[in-house]
Amino acid sequence: MIRPLQEREVVDVREEPRPGETWPGDSRGEDARLDRRRLEVLRAIVQDYVSTQEPVGSKALVERHNLGVSPATIRNDMAALEEDGYIHQPHTSAGRVPTDKGYRLFVDRLSSVKPLSSAERNAIHAFLGGAVDLDDVVYRTVRLLAQITRQVAVVQYPSLSRSAVRHVELVAITPSRVMLVLITDTGRVEQRFVETIPLGESTLADLRARLNALIVGHRLADVPGRVEDFAEQFVHEDRPAVDALVAALLEVIVEQREERVVLGGTANLARFRQDFPDTIGPVLEALEEQMVLLKLLGETTGPSTLTVRIGHETGYEGLSSTSVVTSGYGRDGDTVAQLGVLGPTRMDYPGTMGAVSAVARYVGRILDQA
Amino acid sequence: MIRPLQEREVVDVREEPRPGETWPGDSRGEDARLDRRRLEVLRAIVQDYVSTQEPVGSKALVERHNLGVSPATIRNDMAALEEDGYIHQPHTSAGRVPTDKGYRLFVDRLSSVKPLSSAERNAIHAFLGGAVDLDDVVYRTVRLLAQITRQVAVVQYPSLSRSAVRHVELVAITPSRVMLVLITDTGRVEQRFVETIPLGESTLADLRARLNALIVGHRLADVPGRVEDFAEQFVHEDRPAVDALVAALLEVIVEQREERVVLGGTANLARFRQDFPDTIGPVLEALEEQMVLLKLLGETTGPSTLTVRIGHETGYEGLSSTSVVTSGYGRDGDTVAQLGVLGPTRMDYPGTMGAVSAVARYVGRILDQA
């Protein structure tokens, strides 16, 4: 019997937790019942359900996977799994469907991240290789992620506060109007207009030189501390202008800390509208809220650290039948932002996790080159 | 009998076209059959269908609007309207539904733009008043439009090619790397890094001054012509660097001419997913294509010139049950970009047109102030 899925996704099903780990479950008594075969059954249920989109019964299970036992035995295991809350019956005479808790166990212990196919690797190279600037990198990344996972992709711009100042430029637009441009080492450029009292060109040049000397190469988070006493270097009459410029600089830094998020692949939602016909509205609503997206991307984690949020774990009612897979990405092993995808809870976790992880790594490498 | 809709939307139904106008329709013979009452019937059908979302029959029609005739008479009119292609029966024993052609006639001759309520006006002021920069204006506008029309909103960034140069800045990041910043009078800022041979600071200052003198105040579209022979002003050894910078400047202008478009209110699609359950996928797909959105916004028209595209008129198969209402907006009566909304063909045209028109006017005014 051919079992391509099995062979690709073999992971060890450990009999005991590793030191310092505990198995999911409420008590040790429950764990005891999670013997090897039951876990195997749960994995089979998840795999079948993900690929067929239909509740899976005991008979079909033993046919598709050679478990070496009879359907009746599987039924007993299923009953136990259901009692422990890992699977669920939509109605009395139907097959079983994994619960959020079941997916959680699957992700934690029953699956491994699936490496990308070489075709997918090539796609990543081809797609991201041609990026010219930061906007382009982010834009291409979101399209790429949406395309290879066929789900909704979310990419956060590199956070200003984690990156460092590469250059500050002051440009006199009119005698009393100055444009302040901040360039970070992640390639981000922010600008803002400042109204000041008129400043001489030489004063402005001096100001620019001193300001750059003071903060170039430092983290944005450190800038406020460094410019605190900056104005005192200047003669009294220039102080108001300097103060205005410094204030604008701080504003840019603080204000842009509310990170921008880019979304793509929304059309992929339509593909599984059959799955949750009532919930597509709330999902679209959630996706429109920048705040929600940022929360979903979550706290900054280490680079290439995969995080999976399943169903209710997302923390939003409207997203209770979706899951989110995210990863940090960054340069030099330092995480500057998060990216990820959102799809139905019945997603292909190994494949999605592999794709997110690979893209995150590659984007980090691109930022390193720049 | 109370007829609030009627009273709000009274427009004259002319018996004859004004000089220089022709009535819709294939021939004069067809027009002759479009007498006063039939047009009234068509209007009533559109209004009822838009508000109830259900095919409207002759009996319900005479009850809701006091047309002064019997259902049987209406039926005759309906038969005529159907023969001319303005309405259509989903099935033999059902009411009538307007066709695209019917909506077109309604928009052209049977409705007027509905002025906003004062509450809506206040919302516009409150929402757009607080915008701080161009990004903010665009972002707020798209949210506002989506909110008051409860449909999908699309706003195009002010086109680079129609605006003028306010300032060009050259910043040496490293000796051989220069950042070029282009600022337009619509507040847009574009930047790009250029690799050159090392340039002295004084050379760069000279270059900056001459370049600004040459193009500040001129339209972006005119810039290519003006900088054509620019490099000849410089000594031979600086030529390659100047050429590189000029090339980058032209690239920024050309490349950014592919205008950016911002989308909002996608979640509103879910509200009428009942209407076209099969077509929400294609619609989402279309909305993800920048090219499609730009085509929908269409050729630049005059400011505050409303354009309505109904169903197949959008030119996209996937959008055959949606309509698009757009308007140009700009400063000083000069159109710099388009904005609009997309909704089901069964939308409230007068209200949507009023909202789009009002927002476009107000955004134009905001740009004038800036």
Add this chain to the structure above:
DNA sequence: TCCTGGCACTCAATGACCGCGAGTGCCAAT
């Protein structure tokens, strides 16, 4: 000539009914 009431007709939608079959739980036997 245009309008109207009447009438026969059509057909989508609704709900009751029913058989099929996938799937289950339980139990006695191994």
Add this chain to the structure above:
DNA sequence: ATTGGCACTCGCGGTCATTGAGTGCCAGGA
């Protein structure tokens, strides 16, 4: 502990009759 057998449940899909909104047509009347 596992298994085959068996009775039971219940959603799904098909058929069928009913209903009612809506139509087209026609003959009579202003």
